[in-house]
Amino acid sequence: MVQEKQKSMSREKILNAIAKNKPAPLPLPEKFSVERPAINLTERYLEVLQSIGGKGRVVSDLTEVEELLQQKRESGVEVVNCINDLPGYNAGDYVSKLATETQTVQAVFLKGKIAVAENAAIWVPESAAVNRILPFICQELVMVVDEKKIVANMHEAYDKIQVDEDGYGAFIAGPSKTADIEQSLVIGAHGPLQLDVFVVRSVV
Numbered sequence: 001m002v003q004e005k006q007k008s009m010s011r012e013k014i015l016n017a018i019a020k021n022k023p024a025p026l027p028l029p030e031k032f033s034v035e036r037p038a039i040n041l042t043e044r045y046l047e048v049l050q051s052i053g054g055k056g057r058v059v060s061d062l063t064e065v066e067e068l069l070q071q072k073r074e075s076g077v078e079v080v081n082c083i084n085d086l087p088g089y090n091a092g093d094y095v096s097k098l099a100t101e102t103q104t105v106q107a108v109f110l111k112g113k114i115a116v117a118e119n120a121a122i123w124v125p126e127s128a129a130v131n132r133i134l135p136f137i138c139q140e141l142v143m144v145v146d147e148k149k150i151v152a153n154m155h156e157a158y159d160k161i162q163v164d165e166d167g168y169g170a171f172i173a174g175p176s177k178t179a180d181i182e183q184s185l186v187i188g189a190h191g192p193l194q195l196d197v198f199v200v201r202s203v204v
Contacts, residue, residue: 049120
């Protein structure tokens with residue numbers, strides 16, 4: 001009982017000390033803009049994507065994506081299609097599945113909302129991924145993005161998205177990589193081993 005009382009007093013003492021030394025609130029910084037470089041955003045995006053281990057290509061429509069989806073299915077591997085524009089949308093079957101129930105997923109197809117040329121990241125809200133586990137637990141991630149949705153940098157990207165729109169979302173740039181202090185690079189430690197991006201010229 002004495003120990004509990006002392007513990008409670010210590011807690012209040014610490015909280016009071018923090019409150020006493022709390023700095024005064026500061027005004028938010030004024031919105032600033034970053035000068036956009038005069039570059040071809042699509043070329044820059046594909047260049048950066050390749051430099052981080054991803055593969056990208058420009059296509060006129062979704063025909064090649066659909067062909068790849070069909071190839072994956074015919075090979076017998078487990079494929080999840082999160083793109084409504086493609087036949088065989090089956091992401092709804094995975095909405096409530098846990099990680100242990102999706103560990104056999106080989107390939108996931110999904111559509112990104114915004115692509116960023118400076119770092120090759122693609123913004124994926126949860127509504128696009130259906131289940132937030134899917135883009136990270138699969139072995140191969142195939143993403144589609146509208147060429148008109150490529151922006152130069154993260155400043156422009158944040159201007160165009162609402163991060164709390166779905167309650168969850170992520171900028172994804174892959175494939176997954178990590179390295180230790182000896183610079184031993186490991187691909188796929190935390191996510192897909194392979195990332196293919198289709199930049200679609202027409203509106204998808």
